[in-house]
Amino acid sequence: MSDYDFDLFTIGAGSGGVRASRVSAAHGAKVAIAEEHRVGGTCVIRGCVPKKMLVYGAHFAEDLDDCARFGWEIGEKRFDWPTLRDNVLADVDRLNDAYTDTLESHGVEIFHERAEITGPHEITLASGKVVTAKYILIATGARPRLPTCQGAEHGITSNEAFHLDKLPKRIIIAGGGYIANEFAGIFNEFGCKVTLVNRGDQLLRGYDEAVRDRLLQISMTKGIEFKFNTIFENVEPCEDGGFLVKMSDNEEERVDQVMWAVGRVPNTEGLGLENAGIELGENGAIAVDRFSKTNVDHIYAVGDVTDRIQLTPVAIREGQAFADTVFGDGEPVAVEHDCVPSAVFSHPPIASVGMTEGQAKNALGSVKVYLSDFRPMKNVLAGRNERSLMKMICESDNGRIVGIHMIAPEAPEMMQAAAIAVKAGLTKADFDATVAIHPTMAEELVLMR
Incomplete structure (x- = not known):
């Protein structure tokens, strides 16, 4: 019999906490998780998922303007915000249920209340219930920062x-x-x-x-x-x-x-971190090592609360690595935080991986930069003057690609595959040797000279 109620107690059921809890349970650990809001965290409930749905809705504004040049006749366009809002929120409800089902199907006990660390290996819930755990994982994420101005x-x-x-x-x-x-x-x-x-x-x-x-x-x-x-x-x-x-x-x-x-602020207040003696960084984030361990051996933290890279896929990888390290049978696993691709879902969207031109020059000295500045075919026929830009930064000596940056329709979709190549250390010659898919915007990646 274990000396503790649980092998793992996770505080925060966002992307990182859910992944860590589910995988730990799959490794055979007895796991509980506490969440005072809704299961799914910022990304699913009030972040990237519902925001991307709004982005999709917004794209129709220009598509409906452009469609006439493609032979479509439509009536007067009218946008109804409550319809989109309610449909998005309904899908958030679906995802909340799906994340809850995932945890429950893996035998993770869910406490729908706030939790606080009140002693070594001890957690007290808002209801007053006290439980113990061999390991504690903090995955409470971050929240929007408010300015200090009046009003x-x-x-x-x-x-x-x-x-x-x-x-x-x-x-x-x-x-x-x-x-x-x-x-x-x-x-x-x-x-x-x-x-x-x-x-x-x-x-x-x-x-x-x-x-x-x-x-x-x-x-x-x-x-x-x-x-x-x-x-x-x-x-x-x-x-x-x-x-x-x-x-x-x-x-x-x-x-x-x-x-x-x-900006966003790590959620570290009211967790009892001072009771556990956990060190915080200058910005209030929880300080951790490469294996997401705090200065207290049995307490770990993943995701935005550590303020390493505030991206959902990073939190998920950190949660997976934690579970495999602490409860898996293999070697400890650390997440590499370099060469992480990212996107801005603006209009048009931006996508990026690796070093910018300025960063590359500072780090490597001499670099070669390749550009493609073009008007997408769809924009040409639509009569839209908006131009796209792709940029590739390479080491001068060996042609290794150290950064790719683009602003173009569907740039994030193109960047996911390109990021694999950059992470793998491929060269400009490798891209040049790849046959283009024509006609696409992505072919510019292998045609830049």
Whole structure:
């Protein structure tokens, strides 16, 4: 008989926590998981999954405009926000049930309440129930950061964006990262007047400069307004509805909605981490080693709460690696956090893997850069002037590809396969030796000269 109630107790049922718990149970561990909200976490409930559905809905705005050039005749187009909103939320309910069924089918006991570490190997639930576990895994994710300006409580975050009663006629979005740009594109395609306000002087810090500049150019052409080097000073409700927003450039704007997309904060408060003596990083994230272990031997953490790379597939891999390391029969498994592909589901989307041109020059010195700047065939026939850009960065000496960056329709779909090649260390010559699939946008990857 074990000295503990459970072999593993996981706090947080998001992507990383669910994967770790399910796989640990499959390895034969007795597992419990606590979740105070809904099973599925940020990605499934209020993040990338419902957001991608909104992105799909937004794409129809341009498709319906373009279809006439392809011979289609349609009546006057009209968008009904409640229909899309309710259908998306219904699918979120389905996914919540599916994640719950997955855990239960693997024998994982679910506690639908908050949990706190109250002693060595001890967890106390909100109901007062106390349980013990040989290992504790923290997978509580992160939440949207709120600014410190006066009236910040009057704005929404990405959490609330999926539940709006109606679309705002005019919205200001604060931020310059992927969430800000994605929702700017979504609201703009739905017919809202969008202004994106960034306290810095550039969008999408960390992405390649050429791709960032192309998105800015296209977004402005689509009607999105941008303010850089600007901060919010006050958000004040108006008596007849909406808000008056005062900014550091001495301008005032009357809007229907303010949205904060200024980063995310690891969820470490109220977990009893101080009781366990767990070390935190400067940003409040849980500090872990390459095997996701904290400074306390029996406590681990995965996903956004560690703030290594805040991406769902990374959290899933970390959860899998934890389970295989602690409860599997093989060697310890560590997740490699280099060369991780990513995407921004803007309009059009961006996808990236590896080093940017600037990063490559700093790290390698001499590099070779290949570009393809073209107008997709669909845009040509539709009469749309929007151009795509693909960029490949290679080591000068051996031609090894160290980065690929693109902004184009379906860029994330193309990048998934390209990322395998970059991760594998293939060269420009390997791409050149591959026959193109014609006519496609992806063929540009093997035709760049």
